[in-house]
Amino acid sequence: MGLLQAALVAGGSVLADQWRDYFYCPALSSDVLMTKGIKKAGKGNENIISNGSIIAVNEGQCMILVDQGQITEICAEAGEFVYDVSTEPSIFYGDLGENIVNSFKQFGKRLGFGGATAKDQRVYFVNTKDILGNKYGTVNPVPFRVVDTNIGLDMDVSLKCHGEYSYKIVDPVLFYKNLCGNVEGEFTRDRIESQLKSELLTALQPAFAKISTMGIRYSALPGHTTEIADALNEVLSQKWTEFYGIKISNFGVSSVTASEEDEKTIKELQRAGALRNPNMAAATIASAQAQAMQDAAKNTATGPMMAFAGMNMAQQAGGMNAQNLFAMGQQQAPQMAAPGATWTCSCGAPNSGNFCTNCGKPRPATGAWTCSCGTTNSGNFCTNCGAPRQ
Numbered sequence: 348m349g350l351l352q353a354a355l356v357a358g359g360s361v362l363a364d365q366w367r368d369y370f371y372c373p374a375l376s377s378d379v380l381m382t383k384g385i386k387k388a389g390k391g392n393e394n395i396i397s398n399g400s401i402i403a404v405n406e407g408q409c410m411i412l413v414d415q416g417q418i419t420e421i422c423a424e425a426g427e428f429v430y431d432v433s434t435e436p437s438i439f440y441g442d443l444g445e446n447i448v449n450s451f452k453q454f455g456k457r458l459g460f461g462g463a464t465a466k467d468q469r470v471y472f473v474n475t476k477d478i479l480g481n482k483y484g485t486v487n488p489v490p491f492r493v494v495d496t497n498i499g500l501d502m503d504v505s506l507k508c509h510g511e512y513s514y515k516i517v518d519p520v521l522f523y524k525n526l527c528g529n530v531e532g533e534f535t536r537d538r539i540e541s542q543l544k545s546e547l548l549t550a551l552q553p554a555f556a557k558i559s560t561m562g563i564r565y566s567a568l569p570g571h572t573t574e575i576a577d578a579l580n581e582v583l584s585q586k587w588t589e590f591y592g593i594k595i596s597n598f599g600v601s602s603v604t605a606s607e608e609d610e611k612t613i614k615e616l617q618r619a620g621a622l623r624n625p626n627m628a629a630a631t632i633a634s635a636q637a638q639a640m641q642d643a644a645k646n647t648a649t650g651p652m653m654a655f656a657g658m659n660m661a662q663q664a665g666g667m668n669a670q671n672l673f674a675m676g677q678q679q680a681p682q683m684a685a686p687g688a689t690w691t692c693s694c695g696a697p698n699s700g701n702f703c704t705n706c707g708k709p710r711p712a713t714g715a716w717t718c719s720c721g722t723t724n725s726g727n728f729c730t731n732c733g734a735p736r737q
Contacts, residue, residue, distance in 0.1 A: 368400035372408060372472040377479055380516065381527050381534040384410075384470030396468045400430045407476040409519045413469045416529060418520060423475065469529070473519040477596050478536060483544055484509035488606065489551050492559040493613060500616050506555070506565055508603035512547070512576075518592030525590055543593075546586060547579070554578035569600045693721045 370384040412420035488505030527534040576598035696705035718729035
């Protein structure tokens with residue numbers, strides 16, 4: 348009875364698998380990265396694709412055909428396709444006589460397996476749209492190098508930032524082989540979300556190092572998200588792109604903050620750097636002296652006269668005062684303005700830099716002058732036409 352029962356099962360399964368199938372996948376949500384295709388029409392085993400079956404692929408999807416655990420076909424173009432390379436024949440497609448003979452061969456094979464098929468064929472649909480809304484946040488501070496050449500600042504600060512990023516499956520074959528595999532139903536993003544977040548936060552430190560070398564301050568990071576995404580892809584390319592088949596498409600920064608101590612240090616150094624300018628230092632001292640005079644006038648305990656006398660004694664004891672600093676600033680002003688003095692090139696164009704904006708010739712040496720005939724001279728008379736120096 349066992350052989351007869353197996354024969355009945357084998358015959359029934361072979362006949363059921365003769366029907367042409369229709370595989371279709373509706374729109375995939377952002378939570379589903381890959382799903383197994385389901386037969387919308389047809390009968391028989393779910394993991395058998397009959398010859399002549401139709402597979403429909405939507406926009407934003409990539410179809411993968413797996414035969415006996417091996418990828419045999421892949422298609423990322425939207426449309427309807429006919430599958431005509433299946434190892435399972437169908438009497439409803441192609442040459443009827445040849446397919447009947449092949450069907451009886453399959454009947455013999457299945458009889459040896461108790462009536463069940465010894466094949467496994469599956470259709471998978473991979474979501475190739477941007478996977479949005481992946482949140483991240485730095486629990487521990489990330490080092491960031493702050494460089495300000497204006498004041499000679501070069502220090503490391505600790506940053507905390509949070510926001511969202513989106514990624515995209517750019518290589519469905521790598522994604523299938525190395526992440527999801529031969530799943531029965533859906534492969535959702537929550538199964539890899541924790542791992543991706545951990546690797547992303549690890550890559551933030553070298554990515555921030557690349558951003559800091561570009562001279563971007565940490566407070567300006569929200570305005571340079573494209574550069575951050577490029578830096579992260581460069582750091583993660585070997586792991587995500589070349590192994591997972593995933594690439595970061597967008598990176599958003601909601602907020603970025605340094606520690607209170609680091610922000611205070613940076614502000615003090617920037618303030619000290621600004622006071623290297625004598626005029627700025629003089630203005631600061633003048634403002635402080637004005638405030639001190641106002642406070643002295645309000646002093647009712649010792650009297651305003653005693654307070655002003657204390658200010659004069661402090662000034663006579665030594666140190667710079669505002670008047671001396673303003674004088675130093677005036678002395679530096681002509682020196683800074685000297686390189687910007689205008690000069691006339693031999694082509695007739697007036698310039699203030701070291702090269703002519705019209706013809707690109709270099710600025711003549713100090714003491715040189717250009718005659719109306721176009722000759723550059725250093726004496727009091729033109730060596731070409733003899734005209735006196737104007």
